[in-house]
Amino acid sequence: MACLNTLKQEIKTLEKIFPKSHERFQILNSSVDELLCRFIDKNGKRYDIHANITETYPSSPPVWFAESEETSVTNAVQILSNTNGRDNHVINQVGILLRELCRLHNVPLPPDIENLTLPLQTPPPSVSPLRCEQRQGGGGGVGVSGGGGGTHGGNEETDSDQDEIEDPIGESEQESEGDEDLPLEMDDVRSTNKKDDMEVEHLATLERLRQSQRQDYLKGSVSGSVQATDRLMKELRDIYRSEAFKKNMYSIELVNESIYEWNIRLKSVDPDSPLHSDLLMLKEKEGKDSILLNILFKETYPFEPPFVRVVHPIISGGYVLIGGAICMELLTKQGWSSAYTVEAVIMQIAATLVKGKARIQFGATKALTQGQYSLARAQQSFKSLVQIHEKNGVCILLPKCSLGSHNNPFIFSGWFTPPKEDG
Numbered sequence: 001m002a003c004l005n006t007l008k009q010e011i012k013t014l015e016k017i018f019p020k021s022h023e024r025f026q027i028l029n030s031s032v033d034e035l036l037c038r039f040i041d042k043n044g045k046r047y048d049i050h051a052n053i054t055e056t057y058p059s060s061p062p063v064w065f066a067e068s069e070e071t072s073v074t075n076a077v078q079i080l081s082n083t084n085g086r087d088n089h090v091i092n093q094v095g096i097l098l099r100e101l102c103r104l105h106n107v108p109l110p111p112d113i114e115n116l117t118l119p120l121q122t123p124p125p126s127v128s129p130l131r132c133e134q135r136q137g138g139g140g141g142v143g144v145s146g147g148g149g150g151t152h153g154g155n156e157e158t159d160s161d162q163d164e165i166e167d168p169i170g171e172s173e174q175e176s177e178g179d180e181d182l183p184l185e186m187d188d189v190r191s192t193n194k195k196d197d198m199e200v201e202h203l204a205t206l207e208r209l210r211q212s213q214r215q216d217y218l219k220g221s222v223s224g225s226v227q228a229t230d231r232l233m234k235e236l237r238d239i240y241r242s243e244a245f246k247k248n249m250y251s252i253e254l255v256n257e258s259i260y261e262w263n264i265r266l267k268s269v270d271p272d273s274p275l276h277s278d279l280l281m282l283k284e285k286e287g288k289d290s291i292l293l294n295i296l297f298k299e300t301y302p303f304e305p306p307f308v309r310v311v312h313p314i315i316s317g318g319y320v321l322i323g324g325a326i327c328m329e330l331l332t333k334q335g336w337s338s339a340y341t342v343e344a345v346i347m348q349i350a351a352t353l354v355k356g357k358a359r360i361q362f363g364a365t366k367a368l369t370q371g372q373y374s375l376a377r378a379q380q381s382f383k384s385l386v387q388i389h390e391k392n393g394v395c396i397l398l399p400k401c402s403l404g405s406h407n408n409p410f411i412f413s414g415w416f417t418p419p420k421e422d423g
Contacts, residue, residue, distance in 0.1 A: 007053070007057075010089060010090050011032070011090065011100075013036075013115075013116075015030060017116065018037075018094075018112065023039070023110075024110045025101075026038040034050065034051065034234070035051040035053065035090065036048065036050055037049045038142075039073070039098070039101045039105075041107065042106070047073050047101075048068075048166075049077060050065055051063065051093070052115045052233065054206075054207060054210055057088070057090075058089050059088070061087070061088040061093055062088075062090055062093060063081075064077045064081070064093070065213070065226065069220075072104040076097055076104055077097070078218065079097075079100055080093050080096060081214065081218075095113060095116040099124055124143070132160045133287075159181065194214065198237075198240040199210055200231070201242070205254070207410070208256070209236075209259055212257065213229065223260070224260055224297075224299045224300035226296060227261070227301075227303075228298070228299050228300070229259060231302050232297060232301065235341060235342045236259070236345075239342065240342070242343055248267060248268075249266075250264055250268065250290075250346055251264070251265045251267065252265075253265075259297075260296065260299075261296055262293060262294070262295045262297075263292060263293070263295075264294055265290035266291040266292075266346065266349070267279075267290045268350070269353065270351075274359055275353055275359065275360070281360070282313060285362065286313075291310065291312070292310070292311040293308055293309070293346075294311050294375070295307070295342070295345075302340075304333060305330070305332075305336035306400070307325075307378075307379065307382070309323065309326065310373060312373070313362075314360070314361040314373065315353070315360060315361065315403045316358070316359050317356050317357045317358045317359055317363055318352065318353040318354075318356040319352055319353075320356075320361065321379075321385060322377060323372070323373060323374060323375075323376070323382075324372070324374070324377070325418070327382075330348060373408075
């Protein structure tokens with residue numbers, strides 16, 4: 001188990017040794033979760049390489065993948081999945097990667113690479129070199145074995161895996177004791193009362209996705225795009241940590257374990273709205289307490305919006321179109337911004353349903369629901385609506401759609417976007 005400030009020091013060192021202006025290797029973007037590097041060959045060709053730092057780091061190495069399919073790059077990246085011990089540390093991973101890339105591209109090693117061999121920081125005699133204790137309120141923390149007391153106490157490689165690394169540039173900042181004691185690896189003994197922690201099942205989901213992505217990459221069967229996968233993994237991780245999710249305002253299920261299709265159960269709307277009362281009645285009648293939304297992401301995400309539709313129950317009003325699509329400007333290319341998060345979209349949809357006076361149709365049979373709400377019908381109605389809006393500025397598909405005036409549904413009055421105070 002490594003301390004968070006060890007990783008921060010490694011990243012800080014990498015940024016100093018390989019800035020964005022470096023002629024051979026550059027750290028373009030970095031955080032304690034992700035790393036984006038760029039290798040430049042002798043002809044000036046650029047290769048972007050990504051690393052996802054998992055919750056099991058440094059017991060397991062980061063998950064690396066390259067945007068290029070050239071063997072001179074993929075072979076170098078593949079080596080990184082077979083490391084162990086100290087070589088799992090991101091600073092040593094970068095050293096291995098750079099050496100292999102330079103060898104395969106027949107270019108000399110940059111002299112800066114020597115700075116990646118760092119002296120170990122010697123801890124005070126009274127302090128264990130493995131101060132990665134879990135501190136829980138009112139009790140003692142759970143420590144990590146660093147000597148003879150652990151199951152791997154005699155393993156030199158494991159011990160060295162957890163030593164602190166000094167900043168060779170000499171500009172290390174003192175981290176707070178809270179940072180020093182915060183572990184990266186999230187396991188069954190982690191403190192569950194910290195706000196940023198996730199449930200074990202959510203950590204397992206993220207790890208499953210990463211492992212699946214790694215296997216797909218090695219098999220050459222990667223679906224989607226690097227940019228979309230990276231963003232969606234970050235979105236999912238942030239949602240698992242969000243207060244709205246923890247308060248059960250909504251839940252998420254990945255369809256067929258795909259990061260590109262989510263089922264959202266919207267459980268909380270304005271308690272003063274008729275829709276809230278309908279949800280209570282839905283629970284009494286059908287044992288269901290949520291509105292089921294389906295979200296599909298394309299490989300162009302986040303630069304294009306996801307497609308969102310209502311799956312169940314059948315809703316009248318609320319700017320819900322035939323087939324279950326939702327009439328909202330922010331779900332169109334013209335109204336979308338890559339800065340929007342998935343949670344923000346979910347909250348906006350909840351506000352839109354309430355603003356549009358959505359009501360659940362309790363008289364609808366199961367057969368009627370399946371006939372009315374489908375992916376094909378939702379996509380077709382939304383596509384037609386957008387085309388009509390772009391060409392004529394009128395709405396003829398839904399009498400109470402926000403594209404039309406409520407007095408005259410065929411006169412365009414603009415897309416509906418809830419005000420900020422509505423979510």
